[in-house]
Amino acid sequence: MTELYDVTVGNKVPKVQTGINGLDDITAGGLPKGRSTLLSGSSGSCKTLLAVQFLYESVMQFGETGVFITFEETPAEIKKNVRSFGWDLQKLVDEKKIAFVDVSPEPGERTTIMGDYDFSALLARIEHAKNSVNATRISIDSISAIFSQFVDGGIVRAELFRITAGLKQMGLTSLITAERTDEYGDISRFGTEEFVSDNVMILRNVSEDERRRRTIEVLKFRGAGHQKGEYPFTLTERGVEVLPLSSLELTMPSSDVRMSSGDADMDRMCGSGFFRDSIILASGATGTGKTLLVTTFLNEGCKRGEKTLVYAFEESRYQLLRNAKGWGMDFSKWEKDGLLKIVCTYPEVRSLPDHLLTMKREIEEFKPKRIAVDSLSALERVSVGKSFQEFVIGVTSYIKHRETAGLFTVVPSSSPRAVSVSEQHISSLTDSIILLRYVELMGEMRRGLTVLKMRGSTHEKEIREYTIDSEGLHIGDAFHNVGGIISGAPTHIIRGESDRMGGMFDSPQI
């Protein structure tokens, strides 16, 4: 993923990679080396998990050892909690890769504070733990707990400065978690935690439209570059994964290799086929043949021996196979040959960031040349706030990076003049747009199709009539003397009775 950014060029502050998916992208290379980074978040925002993951990935990916200081949970509890990710911390402790410093409160213990004291003991224990495993990284979870154990804020503040200075002196790259009460309020509960650290990151867990949305933001990195704004993250079986959406750059290679849509007329309308690494959006109401377009597109790929992957969010696998068969395309065979992979899920089964991650993983594994998503509008149902936009950006840029063609379908909003959210967000990201529309003409429901946009190529500008039968989609001739098709209110342009009857369609071959 390192090729995705070049913000680090010229930076004075060296960074250490965290190995946490996506985090190194939004931090432009990782955490500032030898410094402390505060990770502030409300309860349940994955602070502890991220603090553990930082050390775990360090050991597993870079062979860097670490110290974990826990103020809240006992080491036993932490070890147990992360077992569900398959992380065996006890093994790493036994192998002297990770050392715990346990400062969690003993239940029922009474502590009295009187007179002067300092935190030299803690510092001495940290140093001892550091030396025992030869650590370069340290996680402290959470520093706010010190404030609740020791009431004298003045002493605690001064002592925390001493500790962070001590960590710096030992050359440790540290991740320190802190509690915060409001998602968009003060950085930390006691208002002072952020001052002990050069760098601040914030974890958020906001409820929008009855759905949870987790984000991470790099608030400041003193003297070092980073991506700005909130980035969604999600919990997967690999722990925390950040989606570095807008850190992606538009540096995708662009080829002028064309690929067939499976329909010769459609190819002609697009100026001899789709581009190989382009995103094609097919917009049409229900019953206009979007799924047929997708099926034809995939079938053509399979016929050429290309791997194809389809995400069906509206139809079951059985329906898809049956429909394809009805149009004379044997999807079961392609599936058996390993050329076609059908993924059918309800959009509701997971959040959009999770969908994006699973899709990325499947694409990575299957390595398809053609991908279809039918339909994006179904995914829009489960979106929260900006997450749909982020999802579309994420999936399109990922597909393009892999020199793969993507055919996405959307259902336009029922009001013909309004643009649906999916169209709004995706139209500028797509290379080609195909519109499928119903045309009510002379008391008949007919269908019209046009290529609205074809980036980097000429294409037909006409609106053509098409029909769907058991053989598939047939593109016919252009509508003439009819206006307002795309706006949803077709009107005839009547020049005269004979004109109307004879000249509605220019059909020399019929």
Add this chain to the structure above:
Amino acid sequence: MSFMLRLYITGQTPNSIRAIKNLERICEEELTGQFELKIIDILKEPQLAENDKIIATPTLVKELPPPLRKIIGDLSNTDKVLLGLDLIRKTKQTDKEE
């Protein structure tokens, strides 16, 4: 009733020295020889601080008699130390109510 006490310090800082002096005086005056006191320097033996989860120094830990009690600070206020140890001062009759 015999006391088992541990005093954690970090090197010979003014706080450490004060805490040792205060504790020795309290033990002599109040515990009348029925005690076992161990002074642990965390800088020299950091691993010994793990069991008692020591963060701050000086810290006095009373292990026996139960319950376990911790007193953090330089132990300069004798009354409070005794209160923290669940003891009532012998030498003075009038205790200030806390």
